[in-house]
Amino acid sequence: MQNISSDTKEADELVAIDEVAAIATNVVKGFEIRKAIPSREKDDMVQEVIRKYLEKKTRINKAYKGDANPKTYLTAIFYRMCCEIIRSGHKSWDHIKKEDPGKYMVDLLSSSGSDNQFIIRNEAEYLKKILSLFDDEKTKIILFLKFFFGLEIHSSDLKAYSRNYKKAGLDRLLHTIPKTNQQTFEILVKVVNKHENSDVKQDAVRIWLYKRIDQIIERLNGSMNRANYDRKTFQLLFEYIYAGEDG
Amino acid sequence: MTDRHLTEEEIAIYAEAFKSGAKKKVPKHIRNHVKECNRCAEEVVAVEQAISQLDENNSSRSKSRKLTAVFWVPVAAGVTLLIGIGGYLLFYNQPDTSPVESREPVAAVDTISSGEKKPAADTFKMQDQKQETEKQEAREPSEVSSPSLQDKNLLAEAYKPHPALENLSSRFEKGEMRGSRFEIEVDNLIKVNARDTIVLRWKNPAEKELSLEVLDNQGNKVEEKTTTKETVRLKDDFDKGLYYWKLVDSDFNLLFCGKLRVE
Ligand SMILES: [Zn+2]
Numbered sequence: 001m002q003n004i005s006s007d008t009k010e011a012d013e014l015v016a017i018d019e020v021a022a023i024a025t026n027v028v029k030g031f032e033i034r035k036a037i038p039s040r041e042k043d044d045m046v047q048e049v050i051r052k053y054l055e056k057k058t059r060i061n062k063a064y065k066g067d068a069n070p071k072t073y074l075t076a077i078f079y080r081m082c083c084e085i086i087r088s089g090h091k092s093w094d095h096i097k098k099e100d101p102g103k104y105m106v107d108l109l110s111s112s113g114s115d116n117q118f119i120i121r122n123e124a125e126y127l128k129k130i131l132s133l134f135d136d137e138k139t140k141i142i143l144f145l146k147f148f149f150g151l152e153i154h155s156s157d158l159k160a161y162s163r164n165y166k167k168a169g170l171d172r173l174l175h176t177i178p179k180t181n182q183q184t185f186e187i188l189v190k191v192v193n194k195h196e197n198s199d200v201k202q203d204a205v206r207i208w209l210y211k212r213i214d215q216i217i218e219r220l221n222g223s224m225n226r227a228n229y230d231r232k233t234f235q236l237l238f239e240y241i242y243a244g245e246d247g
Numbered sequence: 248m249t250d251r252h253l254t255e256e257e258i259a260i261y262a263e264a265f266k267s268g269a270k271k272k273v274p275k276h277i278r279n280h281v282k283e284c285n286r287c288a289e290e291v292v293a294v295e296q297a298i299s300q301l302d303e304n305n306s307s308r309s310k311s312r313k314l315t316a317v318f319w320v321p322v323a324a325g326v327t328l329l330i331g332i333g334g335y336l337l338f339y340n341q342p343d344t345s346p347v348e349s350r351e352p353v354a355a356v357d358t359i360s361s362g363e364k365k366p367a368a369d370t371f372k373m374q375d376q377k378q379e380t381e382k383q384e385a386r387e388p389s390e391v392s393s394p395s396l397q398d399k400n401l402l403a404e405a406y407k408p409h410p411a412l413e414n415l416s417s418r419f420e421k422g423e424m425r426g427s428r429f430e431i432e433v434d435n436l437i438k439v440n441a442r443d444t445i446v447l448r449w450k451n452p453a454e455k456e457l458s459l460e461v462l463d464n465q466g467n468k469v470e471e472k473t474t475t476k477e478t479v480r481l482k483d484d485f486d487k488g489l490y491y492w493k494l495v496d497s498d499f500n501l502l503f504c505g506k507l508r509v510e
Contacts, residue, residue, distance in 0.1 A: 026301050030293060068259035075297045076255035076262065079290060121468065133288045135270070135278045156456055156475040218285050
């Protein structure tokens, strides 16, 4: 790397400078892969990140409490620096133009071609990670989405949501086939109230589920044009993962 | 949700825990924030992917220069492939496109990319051919192509070990990756005839949701199931060849990777 005079770890350094460069390169590589930056800008971006790091090093080191691995900490710092650089305006690159992203998504997710299957499997893994980050709500979201999208619900889904699902009659409720959206939420609100021993209103469940759906879609799409899902294509991806389960 | 975004260190803490499958150790306020905040969630996934990648890089570098040199090729090829078929869906899922051999015992293992060895992109082909040629030269220096030998070669191809999966399964065999102490009740290498019924067994008293994946020796997924049970019966129509099977829990922890030889 240019402009770097030493490759040894000084007393106040979190990470040796050669490792700093490797971490910066790795983070920038991630942005390049996601096409958030063009390849030709990669080296400049690495230099810019290292320059910013050297400039703010004292503050960065001071803010570090020692709860995370220093390399992971720097990775998180550099990730934000890259976002800042990209959003700062002087680096505004054209993203790949999409002719009809909605149609492309539908075609992609409906197709069985092996190339497309490769992409879909990767997307499926990404969606699973996103769902995981909903933490203790993950099983509820999956169960409710399965019901909402009319997918078959297995006992494993019910058990993951509620140990006492049989006693509470949740299996009977969730094996009912609703005829309208209204009925869907009438059933879901009963499930919530039985399981959580609460008295929430139907609207609250609807608002909660729609909010989570929108969040998932936003996370799938990412802040830098990662993809372009809408409710329909998200449903297709969700079904790809959860419709074929045989528990 | 707290009204401030997470600090970089909090993102790092979550990303590390996510990678190692120990999400529960992350302080509740951090987990709650990520549940609600799209920006921080995106950062956690991105940092988790980046540190997994860094581990791969370091591990590859320490093994050999050659491996390091080939590392980014599949990734770049993966992107080429995407652009080629539509040029629009751009995802960042490095663990899927990278070798698996350096995964930690409870790493956030995704599926092995079936596209990793997909011959759709020329770069893949070139890479695979290069590796294959090298191995062929080492093992079968005198073989030249003739019709009968071609048939034999085809069959030999089906039993050729997948380097990364081979490495991964051998680490389980040696007990290097039994950190989670997951109990498997079949051998690391299962040999069956093509018409046999294959049943895989393990201990799962807590009835956790598990994903089973069977991959061929090219890393392509040939069967996938989700179960909370302790056995899974595989489909009956496996072609002759070498396969690998992986068991992953709902937090993406890799619990086991074994081999299946269909003869
Ligand atoms: Zn936030």
